[in-house]
Amino acid sequence: MPLNPLTRLTLSNGLLVLLKEIHTAPLISHWVWYRVGSRDERPGNTGASHWVEHMQFKGTPRYPGGVLDKEIARLGGVWNAFTYLDWTTYFETLPSDKIELALDLEADRMMNSLFDLKDFESERSVIIAERQGNENEPLFRLGEEIQAAAFRVHSYHHEVIGEMVDLERMQRDDLYHHYRTYYTPSNAILAIAGDFDTPEMIEKVRRFYEDLPAAPAPLHSTRPEPPQVGEHHIDLAGPGETTYIELSYHVPAANDPDFLPFVILDSLLTGPSSLNLFGGGISNKTSRLYRALVESELAVSVYGGLQATIDPFIYTIVAILHPNSAPEQLIAAIDAEIALLQNTPPDHTELARAVKQARATFAYGSESITNQAYWLGLAEMLASPTDENPGQWLEQYLPGLARVTPEDVQRLAKNYLRQSNRILGVYRPQAGNASNSQPIPPQGAV
Amino acid sequence: MSLHALPGPQDIHRSQLPNGVTILARPNLNSPSVVIHGYLEAGSLFDPSEKLGLAQFTSLALMRGSQRHSFQQIYDLLESTGASLGVSGATHTTGFSGRSLAEDLPLLLDLLKQVLRFPTFPAEHVERLRAQILTGLAIRAQDTGDMASLTFDEIVYQGHPYSRPDDGFPETVQAIQRDDLLAFHHKHYGPQGMLISIVGAVPPETAIEQVAALFGDWSNPSQSPQVDLPALEPLPHTVSRRLYIPQKAQADLVIGAAGPPRRSPDFLPALLGNNILGQFGMMGRIGERLREQAGLSYYASSSLGGGPGPGPWDVSAGVNPADLDQAIDLILDEIRRFTSQPVSEQELSDCQSNFTGSLPLSMESNAGVAYALLNMERYQLGMDYYLTYADRINAITRQQILDAAQRYLDVDRLAIVAAGELEESHE
Numbered sequence: 001m002p003l004n005p006l007t008r009l010t011l012s013n014g015l016l017v018l019l020k021e022i023h024t025a026p027l028i029s030h031w032v033w034y035r036v037g038s039r040d041e042r043p044g045n046t047g048a049s050h051w052v053e054h055m056q057f058k059g060t061p062r063y064p065g066g067v068l069d070k071e072i073a074r075l076g077g078v079w080n081a082f083t084y085l086d087w088t089t090y091f092e093t094l095p096s097d098k099i100e101l102a103l104d105l106e107a108d109r110m111m112n113s114l115f116d117l118k119d120f121e122s123e124r125s126v127i128i129a130e131r132q133g134n135e136n137e138p139l140f141r142l143g144e145e146i147q148a149a150a151f152r153v154h155s156y157h158h159e160v161i162g163e164m165v166d167l168e169r170m171q172r173d174d175l176y177h178h179y180r181t182y183y184t185p186s187n188a189i190l191a192i193a194g195d196f197d198t199p200e201m202i203e204k205v206r207r208f209y210e211d212l213p214a215a216p217a218p219l220h221s222t223r224p225e226p227p228q229v230g231e232h233h234i235d236l237a238g239p240g241e242t243t244y245i246e247l248s249y250h251v252p253a254a255n256d257p258d259f260l261p262f263v264i265l266d267s268l269l270t271g272p273s274s275l276n277l278f279g280g281g282i283s284n285k286t287s288r289l290y291r292a293l294v295e296s297e298l299a300v301s302v303y304g305g306l307q308a309t310i311d312p313f314i315y316t317i318v319a320i321l322h323p324n325s326a327p328e329q330l331i332a333a334i335d336a337e338i339a340l341l342q343n344t345p346p347d348h349t350e351l352a353r354a355v356k357q358a359r360a361t362f363a364y365g366s367e368s369i370t371n372q373a374y375w376l377g378l379a380e381m382l383a384s385p386t387d388e389n390p391g392q393w394l395e396q397y398l399p400g401l402a403r404v405t406p407e408d409v410q411r412l413a414k415n416y417l418r419q420s421n422r423i424l425g426v427y428r429p430q431a432g433n434a435s436n437s438q439p440i441p442p443q444g445a446v
Numbered sequence: 447m448s449l450h451a452l453p454g455p456q457d458i459h460r461s462q463l464p465n466g467v468t469i470l471a472r473p474n475l476n477s478p479s480v481v482i483h484g485y486l487e488a489g490s491l492f493d494p495s496e497k498l499g500l501a502q503f504t505s506l507a508l509m510r511g512s513q514r515h516s517f518q519q520i521y522d523l524l525e526s527t528g529a530s531l532g533v534s535g536a537t538h539t540t541g542f543s544g545r546s547l548a549e550d551l552p553l554l555l556d557l558l559k560q561v562l563r564f565p566t567f568p569a570e571h572v573e574r575l576r577a578q579i580l581t582g583l584a585i586r587a588q589d590t591g592d593m594a595s596l597t598f599d600e601i602v603y604q605g606h607p608y609s610r611p612d613d614g615f616p617e618t619v620q621a622i623q624r625d626d627l628l629a630f631h632h633k634h635y636g637p638q639g640m641l642i643s644i645v646g647a648v649p650p651e652t653a654i655e656q657v658a659a660l661f662g663d664w665s666n667p668s669q670s671p672q673v674d675l676p677a678l679e680p681l682p683h684t685v686s687r688r689l690y691i692p693q694k695a696q697a698d699l700v701i702g703a704a705g706p707p708r709r710s711p712d713f714l715p716a717l718l719g720n721n722i723l724g725q726f727g728m729m730g731r732i733g734e735r736l737r738e739q740a741g742l743s744y745y746a747s748s749s750l751g752g753g754p755g756p757g758p759w760d761v762s763a764g765v766n767p768a769d770l771d772q773a774i775d776l777i778l779d780e781i782r783r784f785t786s787q788p789v790s791e792q793e794l795s796d797c798q799s800n801f802t803g804s805l806p807l808s809m810e811s812n813a814g815v816a817y818a819l820l821n822m823e824r825y826q827l828g829m830d831y832y833l834t835y836a837d838r839i840n841a842i843t844r845q846q847i848l849d850a851a852q853r854y855l856d857v858d859r860l861a862i863v864a865a866g867e868l869e870e871s872h873e
Contacts (some may be wrong), residue, residue: 007467024476024810025476025806025807025809025810026806027806027807027810029576036570057728065738066727066728066734066738069728070727070796071729072727072728073726073796073800074796074799074800074803074806075799076799076800076801076802076803076805076806077803077804077807078802078804093807095803095806100595104712121741122738122739122740122741122744123741124741125741125742126737126741126742126743126744128743128766129696129742129744129764129765129766130744131695131697131839132695132696132766133696133744133745133762135694135695135696136589136694136695136696137591138588168782200568233689238586239588239691239692239693240584240587240588241584241587242581242584242585242588249518270526271525280530281530282524282525282529282530283521283525283532284528285517285518285521285525286518286521286522286525290520294574295518295574297574297577300577313465320581321630322577322581322583323577323580323581324577332815353526356526356527356528357525357528358528358548359528360479360547361527361528363477363528363547364479364545365812366477367477367479367810367812368810368811369810370493372494373465404825424588435720446633
């Protein structure tokens with residue numbers, strides 16, 4: 001019997017509620033998840049989900065913009081929101097005796113956000129500034145091109161922040177329509193963890209959320225990406241002296257039986273990823289690619305990114321080239337490591353290590369009540385729609401990792417880490433600009 | 447122990463070893479993990495100018511091999527157990543932090559001993575690390591935020607050690623030899639002034655005994671005493687500088703001056719004032735003006751460094767180059783208001799309630815508590831600091847905040863630095 005059982009209930013309007021008591025600190029973390037993300041956007045409204053998220057902080061008739069920022073700060077709490085490929089989520093973490101504010105404000109802004117025209121225009125320039133800040137980073141520019149090349153058909157094609165042209169052209173009513181389509185009780189999940197008594201919390205949840213009107217569930221009609229039949233190449237150039245290399249492979253979705261074995265494969269190749277939004281990860285200096293690339297001075301760093309997504313997404317290996325190396329050498333060394341895994345199953349002890357690493361990062365993440373509430377909602381987002389026990393995505397994560405066999409890992413390396421299944425991106429320094437790219441040491445007079 | 451208590455004399459265990467090592471420990475049985483935080487008094491203040499970056503280079507090289515373990519052995523021990531350990535040089539100190547499952551604390555502490563006391567600086571790793579550091583500096587040279595901050599420090603701290611970046615410059619990192627690392631370690635690493643805090647699912651007595659067994663016999667008669675910081679002269683007038691970094695969609699802006707040290711009586715008033723200026727809610731008055739009203743920035747906020755010396759007090763923002771002048775005007779306008787009129791009663795009470803109300807959140811994780819313990823000891827705040835924290839915060843007045851603001855921020859004596867696709871200028 002788990003120490004802190006999970007309570008699930010569905011309100012009459014279709015809102016799914018997940019509650020978990022944790023009495024380690026006088027805090028409660030309250031999350032509302034919506035099944036809407038950049039996957040639900042099409043050319044012309046890319047970036048709408050993220051922009052809606054920004055507008056959700058601009059006020060309702062009852063709580064005008066700025067009022068809640070101050071109120072939550074006064075109470076010593078935090079709030080924020082995230083927009084992702086598959087979902088948008090909002091959270092408040094507050095002292096336990098102040099949590100009603102979170103229930104009240106989230107129920108309110110599920111329906112009543114103003115989307116005032118002046119705020120909408122002001123937020124347009126804020127989001128354009130956010131995008132321009134991203135564009136300053138070579139890895140953002142490279143990643144955006146790779147994602148577009150990987151997804152010709154599926155709406156994972158564009159970055160969550162959206163294309164600049166859509167950010168410039170979208171109109172208030174387009175955005176409001178997006179909000180009203182997806183922000184409904186039956187398209188949302190409420191996840192609350194922390195220092196409360198479950199029957200009392202159920203009463204509060206009903207008081208604030210039960211009267212919200214039900215609405216038809218929105219359609220989620222993404223188009224599956226056809227199999228890639230040959231390697232794609234992206235070549236970018238920019239200022240500076242540093243060469244970045246990204247190799248992206250199409251990989252399984254989070255609820256695919258191959259996903260957990262891929263978590264192990266990722267851990268072996270580039271070190272453990274963690275599911276924590278808050279809480280630490282660990283280093284990757286004994287991973288296969290670190291040894292093969294960094295220890296042999298082909299790269300100065302390497303890491304990997306596997307994301308848990310509803311539809312199949314991409315797994316990305318990122319390396320920063322060593323100044324004395326060449327991209328071709330580095331890519332050849334990565335290919336050699338992948339071939340090794342394709343030809344020889346890994347040792348059992350290497351797998352056991354990956355499982356212990358995952359157990360440790362879970363322990364670190366569980367220190368934060370906010371992170372625990374995040375997990376509740378995330379698991380629900382990733383569960384298969386036909387799953388009879390959706391909470392098990394998280395419960396089964398560690399046991400599932402422990403069941404992965406060396407042959408599974410070998411099979412995945414063969415099936416997914418093929419050249420014809422990848423997008424190879426290189427960001428090179430532009431010729432002739434290395435001379436002025438270093439800072440000038442301090443000068444005497446100012 | 448009450449689950450909800452803040453750290454205080456009732457549950458913080460403190461021990462000082464005869465050789466100068468101070469140990470702080472507090473139990474937390476709610477999580478199966480443990481965190482360590484600490485430092486040695488070996489920072490970049492000891493770096494010769496021509497070898498700037500030496501303290502940081504040395505700290506990063508520690509984990510590359512010890513008398514007992516090779517680089518791969520060190521990381522194999524850590525990563526096999528899901529533990530982590532890092533050491534990194536800063537201006538005054540070389541800090542370390544690590545975490546593991548509680549059962550692996552002995553392993554973590556033993557590795558800490560090996561790398562701090564018996565590093566071998568293998569030659570091939572020194573060169574590998576140098577290439578990594580130089581790549582980091584090349585990336586820094588393309589980062590508008592990093593370059594604006596670096597230039598800001600050069601202006602505000604002219605003639606003071608704080609003008610120097612801890613990670614050095616390409617030519618100073620190139621000048622560092624392996625012998626320099628050995629010499630730095632020999633002269634500056636030692637138990638005198640070493641501080642370590644341990645928080646997690648380990649009995650405090652056990653944690654203290656383990657540290658004592660591993661570090662109690664450490665002595666280094668050559669360890670240099672800490673150096674005194676020279677006095678810092680305020681800027682005689684406002685200095686503006688723009689740096690050209692090509693092909694950047696956004697420019698980064700830093701405006702400010704030197705602020706009070708952590709132990710100054712001005713520090714807490716300045717900290718509350720800073721919260722009102724550029725943090726409270728959605729980045730305080732600065733966020734309200736630049737982001738909410740003008741829509742110029744995704745981020746625009748202020749920060750106060752504190753620390754043993756006069757750390758920076760600055761406002762920073764990312765803006766489109768075309769909006770730079772407007773952003774500077776708005777920020778200067780807010781600094782002018784902040785230094786000429788007291789904050790409102792409402793602003794002060796909101797901010798006080800934020801400071802006192804957010805303690806449980808900042809103390810929920812082992813890392814948060816370990817960091818708090820370290821600061822209590824480092825700045826001699828007293829073991830009852832968090833128990834009396836609300837009283838201290840609530841005693842601060844609007845006039846104290848205005849006085850602190852006026853002492854450190856003067857619109858006629860600021861550094862104003864922007865980096866991005868801008869026309870280069872000095873004025």
